[in-house]
Amino acid sequence: MKNYISILLLLFSIFISSCSSEELIGNQNPVNTIQNRKILALGDSYTFGQSVCETCKFPEQLKDSLLANLPDNYNFTLQVIAQTGWTTSNLIAAINSQNPTSDFDLVTLLIGVNNQYQNKPFSLYETEFPELATKAIAFAKGNKSKVIVVSIPDYAFTPFGQSNSNSQNISTQIDQYNLFAKNYCDTNNITFINITDITRLGLQQTNLVANDGLHPSKIAYAQFVERILPLALEKVD
Template sequence: MIRHVAGQYILVFLLFFSVDTFPQQDSLSFLALGDSYTAGTSELTINSWPLQFAQLMDKKGVPLKPPTILAGAGWTTDDLLSEINTSNLETEYDLVSLLIGVNNQYRGLDIDQFKDQFKELLDKSVKLAGNNTSRVFVLSIPDWGVTPFARFKDKDKIRRELTTYNAIIEVETEKRGILFIEITKLSQQALWNKSLIASDSLHPSAKMYKDWAKKIQKKVLKQFP
């Protein structure tokens, strides 16, 4: 989250994503947009929430193709917009997710700029989903203030600022009729459960990503056609 990493366009193919119930052509495409929380920084990509989410969806009879992940450590809304504009993405995906904003907050960037860029990212996400808002979902920003990395930081300030960011995200998302999924409270469990934090003392562990994936799956399945 803290150090910017050069743009990465990850198309992950894993053998364990074999689809037994449905032929491959029935599998749905999934684009995950974001920052380190989506890229699975400090964890194996297989343990990131998009990969675990795809596995869970497959088990429920909704097979997904290997997820396309456009995300990187340190990315802000500005970075993600730039990467979307320059990456060779498909013109349309069956499912698109968005999780962004923590690095805007960490760097103390202008929140009005965040709001404008987040709205632009929402519009791009909908376009990438074939202009179908029911195929887009947005996640709230996790609370990194509960991690060991933040032990010398002003945790109350972090929480207040992230609350403001998440309020903007929720309002703008629901205004467009897009599914908003709150995962901040799940992230705060790391305050007393250190197994939810990766070895870098900042990012989520595979266990926390699994908790996110389970909640995301349940929410997405409720509105899946």
């Protein structure tokens, strides 16, 4: 009888020990677990970072700012699909060619200035911007709350823009593009962030313009990121 009780006590102690070990493993502090996050940046020269260093463009600065503001166990990978001169049509073609995955934790979209600059019909933007927004959502795991649309900078407030005989017309058209994008985003519950006003300080604050006299500088992109970061932190956490 004593042997029987001893065996039962032994089995019971093993069971308790096993449960405790499983509980300990199951309740490990998640802070120690690597949190891998993926960012996709879609656009044109303003996303590509024309005339600034590789780490100076806004997607890279955004990635670095996220890392600086999140626990050490967070890790970010960044994919950029953007080139100088791309219109909405060019971006759609590049996306279809590169075929990104649909598991990104944050997707940014900044597009349209070359539609305006190349005098494309505005109706083209009205058709293709929604298509690009839909693609961005699909890449963000189908979750529109993980998408950020960034407004189009106004290059009228640069030395290059001022060389145009009708720089005011540039601003008027940029406003038209941005208003359409904002209204679309508001209607569809997509985050829209305005940075156009920053670029309209380019003639007063010349350090906001890159050395090419046209594109935003590293300093300007840093100011873009200041506005994007608070919402981006919510979306990737």
